[in-house]
Amino acid sequence: MTDTDILVEVRDLKVHFPITRGVIFDRTVGHVKAVDGVDLRIPRGKTYGLVGESGCGKSTLGRALLQLTPPTAGQVVFDGVELTTLPAGRLRTMRRRMQMIFQDPMSSLDPRQNVESILTEGLQTHGIGTDRNDRRRIIGETLDAVGLPRWALSRYPHEFSGGQRQRIGIARALVLGPELIVADEPVSALDVSIQAQVVNLLDELQDSLGLTYLVIAHDLAVVRHISDVVGVMYLGALVEEAPSDRLYREPLHPYTRALMSAVPVPDPDVEDRRERILLAGDLPSPANPPSGCRFHTRCPWAQPTRCADERPALRPVGASRVACHWAEQIAGGELRPHAVSAEVVRPEGEGEAPGVVSAPSEPGSYV
Amino acid sequence: MTIAPGKKKQKIDRLAELAARDDERGVSLWREAFRRLRRNPAAIVGAAILAVFVIVAVVGPFLAPYSPSDTIGIREGLIRPGVIPGADGDHWLGYDHQGRDEFSRLIVGARQTLLVGVVSTLIGLAVGALIGGVAGAAAGLGGRWGRWLDSTLMRFIDMMLAMPSLLLAVSIAALLGASLTTVMIAVGVVSVPVFARLLRGSMISQANSDYVLAATSLGVRKPKIALTHVVPNSLAPVIVQATLTLATAIIEAAALSFLGLGNPDTSVPEWGVMLAEAQQYLDIRPGLAVYPALAIIVTALGFTLLGEAMREALDPKLRK
Numbered sequence: 001m002t003d004t005d006i007l008v009e010v011r012d013l014k015v016h017f018p019i020t021r022g023v024i025f026d027r028t029v030g031h032v033k034a035v036d037g038v039d040l041r042i043p044r045g046k047t048y049g050l051v052g053e054s055g056c057g058k059s060t061l062g063r064a065l066l067q068l069t070p071p072t073a074g075q076v077v078f079d080g081v082e083l084t085t086l087p088a089g090r091l092r093t094m095r096r097r098m099q100m101i102f103q104d105p106m107s108s109l110d111p112r113q114n115v116e117s118i119l120t121e122g123l124q125t126h127g128i129g130t131d132r133n134d135r136r137r138i139i140g141e142t143l144d145a146v147g148l149p150r151w152a153l154s155r156y157p158h159e160f161s162g163g164q165r166q167r168i169g170i171a172r173a174l175v176l177g178p179e180l181i182v183a184d185e186p187v188s189a190l191d192v193s194i195q196a197q198v199v200n201l202l203d204e205l206q207d208s209l210g211l212t213y214l215v216i217a218h219d220l221a222v223v224r225h226i227s228d229v230v231g232v233m234y235l236g237a238l239v240e241e242a243p244s245d246r247l248y249r250e251p252l253h254p255y256t257r258a259l260m261s262a263v264p265v266p267d268p269d270v271e272d273r274r275e276r277i278l279l280a281g282d283l284p285s286p287a288n289p290p291s292g293c294r295f296h297t298r299c300p301w302a303q304p305t306r307c308a309d310e311r312p313a314l315r316p317v318g319a320s321r322v323a324c325h326w327a328e329q330i331a332g333g334e335l336r337p338h339a340v341s342a343e344v345v346r347p348e349g350e351g352e353a354p355g356v357v358s359a360p361s362e363p364g365s366y367v
Numbered sequence: 368m369t370i371a372p373g374k375k376k377q378k379i380d381r382l383a384e385l386a387a388r389d390d391e392r393g394v395s396l397w398r399e400a401f402r403r404l405r406r407n408p409a410a411i412v413g414a415a416i417l418a419v420f421v422i423v424a425v426v427g428p429f430l431a432p433y434s435p436s437d438t439i440g441i442r443e444g445l446i447r448p449g450v451i452p453g454a455d456g457d458h459w460l461g462y463d464h465q466g467r468d469e470f471s472r473l474i475v476g477a478r479q480t481l482l483v484g485v486v487s488t489l490i491g492l493a494v495g496a497l498i499g500g501v502a503g504a505a506a507g508l509g510g511r512w513g514r515w516l517d518s519t520l521m522r523f524i525d526m527m528l529a530m531p532s533l534l535l536a537v538s539i540a541a542l543l544g545a546s547l548t549t550v551m552i553a554v555g556v557v558s559v560p561v562f563a564r565l566l567r568g569s570m571i572s573q574a575n576s577d578y579v580l581a582a583t584s585l586g587v588r589k590p591k592i593a594l595t596h597v598v599p600n601s602l603a604p605v606i607v608q609a610t611l612t613l614a615t616a617i618i619e620a621a622a623l624s625f626l627g628l629g630n631p632d633t634s635v636p637e638w639g640v641m642l643a644e645a646q647q648y649l650d651i652r653p654g655l656a657v658y659p660a661l662a663i664i665v666t667a668l669g670f671t672l673l674g675e676a677m678r679e680a681l682d683p684k685l686r687k
Contacts, residue, residue: 068584095586108577112396112599122585156395172581 007044007180007212008065012037013074015057015064019287032287034060036236037074039314042180042229047206047213049227049244051220051259055283057236058216062182065214066098067091078180096126099173103185105165109157115168116153119143122176142175145208146201163194167201174205182214187222199226220263224248232256235294236286242320252322252331254301277337293325300337301330400680410676416669423474424481431471433458436634440466451652460658463641464648473658476636480666483551483620483637488613490555495562496605498524503567503601504593507574521567524560532557533622540628547630547637554619558612565608569601576600603681610674614667621663638663 016031034057042048050058063069065076067083076083078098083091102108109118119139122128129135143150146167157165166186173181186202187195199222205211217223223230224244231241232255240253251257258277265271279298284290290297296307303326306312312323317331329335394402404410423430433439440446440462453461460469502520505513527535536553543549573579574597582592621639623629629640638659645655 063580066584068580092586092588095584098584100581100584102577102581104577108581110578110582110596110600114395121582121587125586125588158396158399159394169581172585176585 005044006041007079008042008214009075009077010038010040010061010065011075011077012039013061013064013076014038014072015060015069016072030287033236033289034286035064035071036286036289038233038236038238040231040238040241042212042214044179044212045206045210046228047215047226049223049230050214050216050233051218051223051230052233053218053283055286056233057286058233059184061233062100062184062214062216066095066100066182068100093126096122096128096176097178098180098182099176099178101166101169101173101181101183101186104189105162105169106157108169109165109172111157114154114156115148115171118157118168118172119153119175122172126176128176139171139175142171145174145205146171161194162190163197166190166194166198170198170201170205174209178211180212180214182216184216185218186215188217188219195222202226220248220259232259235283235289237294237323238314238321239295239323240320241314246319250320250331252317252320252327253295253324254299254330254337255295258300293323301326301335303335396681400677404676404680407676407680409672410680413669413672413674413676416665417673420477420481420666420669424477427474427477431468431474433468433471435467435472435475435636437468438466439468442466451648451655453652453654461652461654463655464644469655469658472636472641473638473662476638476641476659477662479547479630479635479637480617480620480639480663483547483554484613484617484670487551487554487616487620488558488609490552491558491612491616492562492605492609494555495559496566498559499563499566500570500598502563503570503574504597506567507571507597508579508589508593517567520563524563527556528560528564533619536619536623537626537628540623545628545631550620550623550629553623553628554616557619558616561608561612562605566601566605569604570597573597573600604678607674607678607681610670610677614670614674617663617667617670621659 013035014033014037015035016033018028019030019032020026021029036057038061040048050061052058060069064071067076067086071084074084078094081094083094086094113121116136116139119142120135123135123138129138139153140150143152148164148167148171152160152164152168157168160168166189170186183202187198190198202213202215203226206213213226215223215226227244229241230244230247231238232247232253233239234255240247240251240256242250242252247256248260251260254277258279261275261277265274277300281298284294284297290308292306292308292310293299293302293312296302299307302308306325310325312325314321314323317327324330326335439458440452443466445452445462446464446466451462451464455461458468458470460473463469463472498520502517502524505520506517507513509516536557539553539556540549543552570593574593579592579596582596583589587595617638620629621637621642624637624639625643625646627643630637641659642656642663645652645659648655
């Protein structure tokens with residue numbers, strides 16, 4: 001497998017939801033920029049992890065990639081085929097090759113369908129399998145692959161445990177023989193003990209079937225375990241993308257650093273002494289994102305120049321791609337974090353009041 | 368107590384086998400709901416009341432000791448101005464103002480009442496579910512054009528809702544002339560907006576659920592998603608509402624009959640008409656108003672009890 005074998009390429013993808021007002025006629029008063037210009041490539045057979053806090057647009061990105069939410073602009077190229085302009089009929093046939101696993105296995109399974117009906121639906125839609133027996137054979141193999149017993153077929157979702165339901169969800173995606181699976185928070189609704197089982201199942205399935213994953217999660221440990229490449233999203237855009245190990249060892253973007261410093265270390269001595277970056281304030285409104293670098297209102301490294309008025313592009317720095325004007329200087333230690341708020345210059349009347357940004361000036365000062 | 372490890376393992380295996388064999392078929396939501404319905408005392412009472420009501424409605428004319436249109440009291444000279452005799456040994460509830468046996472009229476009247484209730488509810492359900500289903504599917508799955516269609520249909524429904532229901536029914540009845548069919552249509556039309564709004568709202572919330580997204584991602588066509596996923600999952604509240612509407616339909620039909628818009632042929636007994644006629648003789652024989660009123664209340668109570676129990680049984684959030 002070569003590095004150039006790209007299964008999915010996303011170019012400048014934007015998903016803007018209109019905010020409408022009006023009693024009789026809806027009038028658009030603004031847009032929620034859930035995804036605002038994302039570029040990413042997922043190599044065949046690899047796992048791309050997408051992390052970010054709630055509301056940063058990672059789920060919307062996953063759905064837009066599968067054309068479940070229509071993108072406002074940009075392209076999604078799946079195995080050489082542009083999906084955003086594909087006619088509805090051809091898109092439906094393409095759906096066989098890309099499937100989704102949902103966060104909440106209960107709400108993503110129709111409570112009135114038994115497992116056999118859930119798994120047959122996709123097969124019938126795509127005309128897979130010659131007759132009922134052939135379909136039963138395919139379904140049986142899929143059940144084996146996800147570790148569900150055969151007697152599950154005649155049962156209904158409410159008769160299963162959370163982990164088993166998620167396996168049904170995985171089986172529904174797998175039964176079509178897809179190449180890409182978008183897993184939107186596949187384990188966050190499950191108990192920790194079940195999480196490991198499901199993560200390992202996803203890993204095994206990737207090995208045996210050569211699947212490509214886009215795993216969306218907010219649990220950094222899960223993403224690290226499962227991903228080859230990790231992208232960090234903030235307010236609708238990627239701020240950093242790096243091979244999994246590198247990202248966790250050497251985060252370059254200030255936001256990534258803050259995110260990583262939030263992961264607890266199991267050693268109490270290290271935990272007490274390590275540097276922690278606490279971000280103040282909330283995620284700014286995606287309906288009215290800050291100018292320039294989206295993170296500058298909360299960034300402990302924000303500089304008086306460039307940050308507030310020039311939106312940084314995702315650019316290669318070493319093996320990573322970072323959207324920060326000062327990535328090298330921060331990595332080299334030339335710039336130190338500071339507690340800033342006064343320097344944050346914002347255009348008159350735009351957005352909320354700047355959040356108070358603070359960060360420890362030296363390691364351990366928050367302990 | 369000690370059990371050899373091998374034996375223990377065997378025992379566990381056997382238990383697992385038994386557990387798996389227990390019942391091979393899964394329990395569907397409808398069966399589960401029915402099972403819970405049977406355990407609910409309110410449902411049993413409601414169902415019992417309705418069973419009695421339906422049996423009386425069907426075989427009523429054979430049960431009634433006298434003909435409901437036979438003016439026995441006048442023939443025998445018992446009815447005089449200002450006097451309506453009460454119960455005696457042969458006539459358990461006495462006579463009405465025309466000397467007809469009140470008990471027989473009450474029994475035979477069940478059929479008309481049931482007919483009015485069921486037919487008018489079915490009219491409301493059919494029209495309302497059609498409008499609501501189209502609007503719900505359009506709003507939930509239809510995109511921009513669908514939202515426009517939904518808005519148009521719903522403004523129409525809002526107009527119907529804005530009118531007081533009895534006034535609407537009276538206008539319809541006045542427009543079509545007084546007859547039993549008119550009463551059924553009028554009462555049915557009044558319940559259309561309720562069914563339409565209910566099904567639409569339920570469908571929109573189902574259309575936004577993850578399993579609809581999952582079906583879309585499987586590549587299932589939208590009309591099929593609407594019919595196989597959205598509609599079946601949205602029906603439960605509509606069915607519950609239908610049983611509750613049956614109760615109000617009976618009362619509304621009685622109100623229309625009371626206002627003189629029902630069946631002009633008063634020889635066919637109907638509880639609402641009986642109640643209306645009894646009004647003039649309230650000071651002489653209040654019982655004439657009490658019996659049909661009680662019959663209406665008890666029947667409506669039966670439907671309401673069953674409806675409420677069904678609501679509880681069908682609500683997935685209450686499932687244990």
